[in-house]
Amino acid sequence: MTRRKRMLKDLDQDLRDHLEVETQDNIDRGMSPQEARYAALRKFGNVTRVKEETRAVWSLAWLEQLLQDVRFGIRTLWRSRGLTVVAVLAIALGIGVNVGVFSVLNGVALRLLPVPRAKQLVSVNQIFRGRFSRDIHGEGSMFSYPEYLDYRDHNHVFTGLVAYEPYVEATLAGGNVRQLLGASITCNYFDVLNEHPALGRGLVEGDCAGANAVVVLSDALWRQSFAADPSLVGKTITLNRTAYTVVGIAPAGFTGTEAIPSEFWAPITMEKALEPGRLRIEDGNQSWLALLGRTRPGVTMQEVRADLGVIAARIDRQYPGRTTSLAIRTATFFNSPEERGLVISVASVTLGAFALVLLIACANVANLLLARASVRQKEIALRLSIGAARWRLVRQLLTESLLLSLAGGVLGSLVALWSFVKIMEFVTSHLPRGFPTFALNVAPNLSVLAYSLGLTLVTGIVFGLVPALQSARLDLNSILKGDSAHGGSGKRSGRWLLNTLVGSQVAVCMVLLLAAGLLLRGLYYAQTVDPGFDEKNVAQAFFNLRSQGYDEHRATVFIEELRQRIAALPGVVEVAQAECAPLAHDFSEGEFTVPGRAEKIGIEYNHVSPEYFSVVGIPIVRGRGFTAGVNRDASAVIVTEATAQRLWPGEDPVGKTIGAGGYRYSVIGVAKDAQVSHLGDANTTYLYYPAAPRDDVRTYLLVRYANGFAGVAKGIRVASQSLDRDVSVDVIRLADNLEIWRAPSRIAAGLSGALGALALLLASIGVYGMVSYSVSRSVREIGIRMALGANGADVMRLVLWQAMRPVLIGGLVGVALCAGVSQVLSSMLFGLSAHDLTAFVCVPLFLLAVGLMSSYIPARRALHVDPMIALRCE
Amino acid sequence: MSTKEQKDRIALLQGTLDLLILRTLQLGPLHGHAIAKAIEFRSDDVLQVEQGSLYPALHRLIKRGWISVEAGTSENNRRAKFYRLTAKGRRQLAVETSKWDALAAAIARILRPAEREGEP
Secondary structure, eight states: OOHHHHHHHTHHHHHHHHHHHHHHHHHHTTOOHHHHHHHHHHHHOOHHHHHHHHHHHHSOHHHHHHHHHHHHHHHHHHHTHHHHHHHHHHHHHHHHHHHHHHHHHIIIIISBOSSTTGGGEEEEEEEEEESOOOEESSOTTOBOHHHHHHHHHHOSSEEEEEEEEEEEEEEEOSSSOEEEEEEEEOTTHHHHHTOOOSEEOOOOHHHHHTTOOEEEEOHHHHHHHHTTOGGGTTSEEEETTEEEEEEEEOOTTOOOSSSSOOOEEEEGGGHHHHSTTOOOTTOSSEEOBEEEEEEOTTOOHHHHHHHHHHHHHHHHTTSTTEEEEEEEEEOBSOOSHHHHHHHHHHHHHHHHHHHHHHHHHHHHHHHHHHHHHHHTHHHHHHHHHTTOOHHHHHHHHHHHHHHHHHHHHHHHHHHHHHHHHHHHHHHHHTSOTTOOOOOOOOSOOHHHHHHHHHHHHHHHHHHHHHHHHHHHTOOHHHHHTTOTTTTTTTHHHHHHHHHHHHHHHHHHHHHHHHHHHHHHHHHHHHHHOOOSSOOTTEEEEEEEOGGGTOOHHHHHHHHHHHHHHHHTSTTEEEEEEESSOTTSSOOOEEEEBOTTOOSOEEEEEEEEOTTHHHHTTOOEEEEOOOOSSTGGGTTEEEEEHHHHHHHSTTSOOTTOEEEETTEEEEEEEEEOOOOSSSTTOTTOOEEEEEOOGGGGGEEEEEEEESSOHHHHHHHHHHHHHHHOTTOOOEEEEHHHHHHHHHHHHHHHHHHHHHHHHHHHHHHHHHHHHHHHHHHHHTHHHHHHHHHTTOOHHHHHHHHHHHHHHHHHHHHHHHHHHHHHHGGGGGGGTTTOOTTOHHHHHHHHHHHHHHHHHHHHHHHHHHHTOOHHHHHHOO | OOHHHHHHHHHHHHHHHHHHHHHHHTTSOEEHHHHHHHHHHHTTTOSOOOGGGHHHHHHHHHHHTSEEEEEEEOTTSOEEEEEEEOHHHHHHHHHHHHHHHHHHHHHHHHHOHHHHHHOO
């Protein structure tokens, strides 16, 4: 029994006893029993009220009032069903898109790794400061193998520490040659992650100690390439020319610890065989390994930081001038500071944009509530005048708006969580070829639910607070006197509020639409921009022969033979070779010196065969191109026009010299500028070296054909396989590279276009609602004007002007805001100005037209007001 | 009549009644009716406390821990609840009494300035 119940149990009896004693006293004083009882009751006061007040002492008054408010709120909302439905839908829309976007971000960046007890897993990254030089393969914040050993052997906080090289490419030889993506791992990987293979075993320490050629395959690879054959465990497969014994199949659903799923896991000590020609494992000053540790039970993040910090400081002593700080966090799919920086900036821009839509929805609902509050003014005024506390009233109105937002939030979240799974499937299945697929789980979890609940509550308070405060500040006299058309919350401040709400909606809408307009213009520009080279009718084939165990000599023989066979294919015009194919996201940059200049200049470069320029259609505008025969042009380079302009402005670049790595090169020609490394950026400094035999171990073949890509692609594959059936070859159109560049801007433009349309819809509803409402409130004024002989055009002008003023002001604010922030979009615009005039003229005009339309329709109604009815109205 | 005045008056009554109850219980535990009688008697019937309002006040004081309640038998052999001042309540009574004295003196100084001037 609670204290409350115990204390109140005998209350009735106590009061009865009290009255009896008092009555008895009165009788003793000589009153008749009847009289005595009345006197006692009179002296006691209202028994029921006393009971209520006593109970109130012990009750959770706020809870009871809340329940009252909720009941009353539901009744009120039920009475005005139309408004409720509109408001709930608007909020559902706003909250829904936000929750959907958040669930995607959560799936990408916040969700813990999908392994048992993932909370114990921490990622470790290092951030270097000071003077240092270091080889980087992957992210700069990664570790070298000796560093890993140091952390593994000297920490006191982990039960286990794992290192792995993410994204190792390997060619799976056999029936169908395939390019795989996997990871080189330390052999405690599966034990520390607590992932036990569904079939066979994981890797064990012995595998790493002896550099065993063993491998664990992913469930997906096992099913796709080996038909889920259970006898595969124990058999050998060939990865990059080395035979590996398959010792286990990872459980279904485990795709590794990186965002892009891994298909195999091999011991890190097999690195030499997996990636021939590299010897990273012995290098102490090379970033290439990601670290994941499982903390001992009860160890805090601070203890981990302190413990590992000691080791970091000790390692720093070997590198004078360098200080290392460690970034330690609970492990997710995106751990390194570089990745997190990118994800967080993209996330905040996207969430910001979607939050703006929610803001418009809120403003709309606030509008509706304000309009309704004016209808309810009499009710509210009455309640105030018979003694309701203002704060109590505000609380009750807020309860109503929170009910609205909860209904909307639940509805929106449910729809969003269901639909975004489908949308993500749609988006991932429509990404262009070559775009990586992510191990993305957008299913809701606790943080998504918390986010949607928080958003819902904030929303309810945001749109409810202003109307609630407004209603509680009524001028009681004029309302109760029935002067409802002009009384109320002070007509002026009410209208001011409405106008502000409409203006801010229009401003926000303008920002979103302008951004969408800019992105669409950028997309159009990207689709139509001339990249400066001819991507049509060119096939691209990539060969990584080094990973296949080829040395330079064998690679040259292979490539020479292959080029001859391809050149002989029907329909092939010319074959060229390049270190980096145009727009293949494959960049090389070096530092160059120019005689007479002190500073070093960073220039991107490429090694190309003489045919390159004609195959991709980049003309040589001065001097000459490379000629066949290796030795002649060994120290020659060809620069682009932009490079020549930058290095030797106003001079003839042919014959000039340029230095790099201790060698001197002379410029023999100038090529026309082309956007070969970054689409939309023609001004990159760029130069071409002649291709040498050592470039053959990793090279692109570019094949210009007359007609029929399919035939040529098949011919290239057959030619390559006939030379070596285990070499994997990936043939695509050169034009596909452009698609990959354009895809992000297409997605962004599509998304922002949809968002802008949504915002426009909401904002025009808002303008329409505001104008209808203010027209309905000034029916009497209009009636008087008409009765006094004002003509329709005047009234129209008046109503339209009143309606359009906030639209105009909001629009101007929106344009100014967008001009201020549009710079963030510039990377998506492919060289288009962030203040592109077309977008900045067309979008505001469009929005203005929509605003005018949504004011015109209700304004026209005002003209058809019969003066007599208007005057009698109210 | 506006809401504000009404609220002030209730607050004043409440505080005063609490003080009177605490003072009454200082002499020893009493049951509800006896407290009402004692207040009436000791104020020469000047303070007509609405007896019912005693009960919410008693419960409020119990909740704050200033008084405690125990079962007992009244003078005419009836089962009754006796209210007793706690140590905390005793301290509170001292605080409230001195506050009241200060208030009363201050108000008296304002209401009777002439008499003060006349003092030697």
